[in-house]
Amino acid sequence: GYCIKIVIKMSKTSDLLFWYNQQNYNLPWRTDQDPYKIWISEIMLQQTQVQTVIPYYLNWVQQYPAVEDLASAKIDDLLLIWQGLGYYKRVHNILSTAKIIVKEYNGKFPQDYANLITLSGIGDYTASMILSIAFQESINVPIDGNIKRIMSRLYILPLEATTLKNYKKHTIDYIDSSNPGDSIQALMDLGREICKPMNPLCCDCPINTYCIANQKNLTDKFPIKIKKKSIPHYNISVGLIWHKNQFIISKRKKNQLLGGLWELPGGKRKIQENALQCLKREIKEELDIKVVKPKEIGTIQHKYSHMKLSITLFVCDYKEGKAKSLASEEIKWIQYREKKDFAFPSATHKLFKIYEVKKCK
Numbered sequence: 001g002y003c004i005k006i007v008i009k010m011s012k013t014s015d016l017l018f019w020y021n022q023q024n025y026n027l028p029w030r031t032d033q034d035p036y037k038i039w040i041s042e043i044m045l046q047q048t049q050v051q052t053v054i055p056y057y058l059n060w061v062q063q064y065p066a067v068e069d070l071a072s073a074k075i076d077d078l079l080l081i082w083q084g085l086g087y088y089k090r091v092h093n094i095l096s097t098a099k100i101i102v103k104e105y106n107g108k109f110p111q112d113y114a115n116l117i118t119l120s121g122i123g124d125y126t127a128s129m130i131l132s133i134a135f136q137e138s139i140n141v142p143i144d145g146n147i148k149r150i151m152s153r154l155y156i157l158p159l160e161a162t163t164l165k166n167y168k169k170h171t172i173d174y175i176d177s178s179n180p181g182d183s184i185q186a187l188m189d190l191g192r193e194i195c196k197p198m199n200p201l202c203c204d205c206p207i208n209t210y211c212i213a214n215q216k217n218l219t220d221k222f223p224i225k226i227k228k229k230s231i232p233h234y235n236i237s238v239g240l241i242w243h244k245n246q247f248i249i250s251k252r253k254k255n256q257l258l259g260g261l262w263e264l265p266g267g268k269r270k271i272q273e274n275a276l277q278c279l280k281r282e283i284k285e286e287l288d289i290k291v292v293k294p295k296e297i298g299t300i301q302h303k304y305s306h307m308k309l310s311i312t313l314f315v316c317d318y319k320e321g322k323a324k325s326l327a328s329e330e331i332k333w334i335q336y337r338e339k340k341d342f343a344f345p346s347a348t349h350k351l352f353k354i355y356e357v358k359k360c361k
Contacts, residue, residue, distance in 0.1 A: 012210060013176040013183060019206035020186035023193075028058055030185065035109040035134035036067045042129050043090050043121060047305075050192065056085055067109075070095070071102040079260050079343035086346065088258050093121025111135050124164070129184065138180035143167045146191025152223035153195065153213035159224045174207070236311040237279040238266030240355060241291055243318035246335055249342065250286065250328035257304075262332075262342045264313070264351065275312045286328065289321035298354045302347040313351045 027050065029041035040060060044053045059081055064070040070078075075095055082091050097119040101109060109130065110116050116127035128142035143164060151157065151170045175183045194201045202214045213219045241248050249262045267282040269275065276294055283291055294316040302309045325331045334342070339352065 012174050012207060015206045016174055016186045016190070017176060017179065017182055020182055020189060023189060025189050025193075028054060028061075033134045033136075033181070035130050036070075037061060038130055038133050039109070039122075039126065040094070042126050043094060044085060046090065047087055048085060052085070056082070066107075067098050067101050068107050070098040073098075075260055076343065080341070083261070083343045084346060088261060088345075090121060092254065092259065096120040097122065109134070111137075113140050132175075132184050133181035136180055138172075138175055138177045141168045141171045141175060142184060143171065144188070144191075146195070147171055147187050149197065149223055150187060150191050150195045153200075153219055154207070154211050156212045156216070156218060156222055157224075159226075162223065231305075231307050233308040233310070235269040235275070235278075236266060236309050237269060237275045237282060238264040238311060238313055238351065239279050239283055239291065239294070240264055240297075240313060240315045240351075241283070241289075241318055242315070243333065246333040248287070248318075248323060248331055248333050249339075250325065251330040251332075253329045258345050260329075260343070261345050263345060263348050265328075265331075266311075276314070279312075279314050279316075286326055287321070287323045287331065288326060289323050290319040291316040292319045293317045297351075297358050300347065300350040300354060302350065309347065311347060311351060313355060315355065 027041075029037050041053070041057055044057055044060075063081065064073060073095065075092065078091050078095060079088060082088065100119060101107060105115075110119075111131070113127055113131060116122055116130060117124065122130075124140075125142045125144055128140040131137040131140055132142060148162070148167055151167050152162065155161075155170055157166070157170075171187070174187060190205070190207075194205050200219050202208050202211070202219060205211065205214070208214045211219075213222050248265060250265050251262050252258050252260065254260055265283055265286050266279060267286070269278040270281075273281070275296065279294065280291070283289060294314045297313040297315055299310055299312045302311060323331055323333075332342075344352075
């Protein structure tokens with residue numbers, strides 16, 4: 001029985017690796033086994049599609065080709081080239097970890113799980129990816145959504161079996177101990193290109209003969225779906241406040257959502273408060289100034305993983321009061337052409353767009 005098990009595992013890994021080498025998905029972070037580049041790519045790929053990440057990754061490694069270059073960077077510069085990728089706390093973690101690697105590890109990434117896992121923003125998955133790809137370590141298996149989906153279908157895992165420990169136990173059967181990096185990347189590619197959430201291409205799957213869900217025609221039933229909770233919706237009012245050909249922007253505090261990014265002042269509407277009343281109250285509370293001639297420009301919709309926003313933009317003129325950063329880290333008056341030099345959330349870019357469209361009419 002032991003010999004049979006070894007033969008089956010070799011067949012699984014060889015089938016998978018043969019398919020991987022035939023496909024040859026030419027992703028830029030696969031050109032070498034540099035742990036720095038693997039780390040940056042994996043952080044960028046969190047909650048983000050591969051095609052979206054590619055130009056960001058190429059721009060990043062061009063500007064910061066090594067961890068030493070990154071460690072001396074300014075957070076504002078990093079946020080600026082990251083804008084559009086979202087989940088901006090990742091940028092703060094990246095800079096913090098780069099500084100630690102340079103200062104405490106002499107610019108060399110730790111080659112053991114225990115030290116990697118202590119670094120900001122590096123959890124089990126990222127640590128395991130760095131170890132398996134950069135250092136060809138096969139003990140710690142990284143588990144992401146793609147691998148969870150594949151294993152759920154291969155073994156038709158019931159809900160109670162969908163634990164990290166169980167996923168790792170099943171995944172190890174598909175890891176070639178002499179080439180763990182390619183085995184992991186093969187599974188990632190398989191989940192992205194073949195074993196898709198909807199309409200998987202089972203006929204093209206190199207390991208379909210081992211898949212119980214495929215054999216029983218149950219691929220649409222796995223992974224077992226958990227009903228998502230409804231997320232809250234908020235109405236927001238913000239102002240493009242002009243004074244002497246400049247408008248004011250606020251920098252979000254580091255410990256907030258979107259920390260370190262700039263935005264237009266404003267906030268959540270209270271019950272029984274209309275959009276304009278909200279704007280005036282928020283501006284007073286955040287900046288301690290008064291505005292005049294408010295003009296409603298339009299409303300945009302924006303969605304985060306944990307909330308939905310309807311944001312109404314007003315254009316208005318500064319009237320009186322010395323602007324203070326009462327609810328933000330910093331404020332600035334800038335000209336409109338200067339906004340390209342500041343990192344704004346995607347929602348704020350949507351607001352700029354509707355303002356520009358309205359202005360041109």
